[in-house]
Amino acid sequence: MTRSLAFPSRADAGSRNQRLLAQLRWIAVGGQLAAILTVHYGFGVRLPLVPMLGTLAVLVALNLIALLRGWGRASNLQVFAALLVDVAALTVQLYLAGGSTNPFVTLYLLQVVIGAVLLSAWSSWTLVAITSAAFAGLAVAHRPLPLPAVLVSDLSPAFVVANWFNFTLAAILLVAFVTRMARNLRDRDAHLAAIRQRAAEEDHIVRMGLLASGAAHELGTPLASLSVALGDWRQEPAIAASPRLAAEIDEMREEIARCKKILGGVLFAAGEVTGEAPVRTSLHRFLEGVVADWGRAAPIPLTLQNRLDPDRPIVADRALAQALTNLFDNAVEAGAQAITLVAVMDGPILILAVRDDGRGFREDLLATVGQPYRTSKQSGGLGLFLATNVLRTLGGTLAAQNRAAGGAEVVLSLPIASLALEESE
Structure with a gap:
């Protein structure tokens, strides 16, 4: 008995990200509360407790609301808005506690990194601009901390500017590299998904x-x-x-x-596409034989446009011939009144295009042509899937499109080296 593997959906990932953001907010609330109380009562530095604790209460209320509503999938705009709330709350706290001279000003980088991982590119860079502007604004406007004489330090304007520049540079580099790494991870996941799909097929x-x-x-x-x-x-x-x-x-x-x-x-x-009755012949004779065999009982005319020059000796087995036959049968099922097989060479690649004047493919199926059971009354299903498997075995590809004049075109591309014999002297 086979066991199916369950992979988390995007909705599940979004829900988990929402939970993580909520957990980070709880940690931020707890850390800020501990810092405020320690500085106010432990070091004797008088802080405006009412507005600072009120800001924490707003964050607690937002988390409770999110908890009551449930952890659904969040859009990019919703996550961006949530991070902006956290940035605003941190800005208020820093404004009330010394501005850019407060060592906790580097906590802005936490929001920047989270944004780089979870947000789209424009949102991440917008967050960098907002936090950098907030840092600069706090250097100009803030409530001075009434520190005891033993704790007072005088930071020069040059140091404050350098500190702001250091923060901005760090934020830019973090977003630039984290977003690139996140994109690489997404590309890797897409590649793994394609491999899983191929393995399933x-x-x-x-x-x-x-x-x-x-x-x-x-x-x-x-x-x-x-x-x-x-x-x-x-x-x-x-x-x-x-x-x-x-x-x-x-x-x-x-x-x-x-x-x-x-x-x-x-x-x-069933997939036994190689090694079945291989025949030494030429490319011209092979294609003419496929057309002749299908044409004997064909309900519609089939024309071969042979643009191959010169002819080449090949070893052809039944697999490629059967793949072409499947495409001809699909065209008949799609209501075609005439079929044309065009054969050309594009460098070392043999191009076989099957064109018909039938109904063509449904637009929603074009992107999944070649996958099993992706079919309709207007297109082939397993026939295209098996033809794709034959081309894959021979090192080629299959592509399909609807023609502007009506009907469909299926193009088989494969290296001639997979069929050709050594050129005779």
Whole structure:
């Protein structure tokens, strides 16, 4: 039994970030309260307790409101607003306790770092500008601290300016590098998500392969027995003397051969895309053969525009031919009245474009073309998925788009080296 892995959603991450911000606010409230009481009563420095404790009460009230409302997903603007409230509260406290001469002025950097991690780029840089302006403003306007003589120190204007410059520079560097690291982490997460998606698709192919291999094994034996029995019957004098019976035997043998061919297609659909009946041929003959085979029973015309010059010797197995056949079948299901296969070379890359005049792809499915079961009445599902798997195995890619003149175009790009033989001398 397989066990599915659960990955946290963006909403869960946003909720956890809200909780962390609330916890930081509780810590800030506790730390500021301890500092205010220690300075006021322990060092005998008279502080305006009413406005300072009132500011802490506002932060406590905001946290309680957030707790009652629950921790839902917060938008960038909501987080930005919450950080601005914290910056404003810290600014008020610093204004009442010495301004930029207060050593706790560097706590602005905490808000800057949190913003760099959680906010978008414009919000992070705006927070840097606001905290830098607040730092500069506190150097000009603040309530002086009535310190005892033993604690008084005289900071020169040059020192205050240098301190402000140091803070601003640190804030800019923090945002510049933290946002870059956060972007790298997001890119890594996106890459891991793509790898997980590919692993899931390949696991899907493996399971299909196991099912198809079992079915082929079970059906292959009776079909082989029937083929041998019919061959023996064909040699019987009574049947050989009757043209009608001989024709029926031949027809049954053809149907058995057709069943075997269908089983081969089932194995291909299960993901066995290489090493099946490789044939030494040329690129021209291979494409002409694919078009001719499909065209014998095709309900609509199929045209080959061969722009390959010169011809190249290749080893072609059934996988690539079946991938093209799937695309032709998809075009018919999409209501096409004509199909064109265009073959060109772009340097070392072979380009095979399948164009039709059908209904095309639904716009919401174009971004997920090639994923299993992403289908509608207007586009292929597993056919495109299996064709994508064939191209991936050969080192190529598949892309799809709707044509401006109507219909769809599916482009297969693969290195010719994955098919070509050594050039003959």
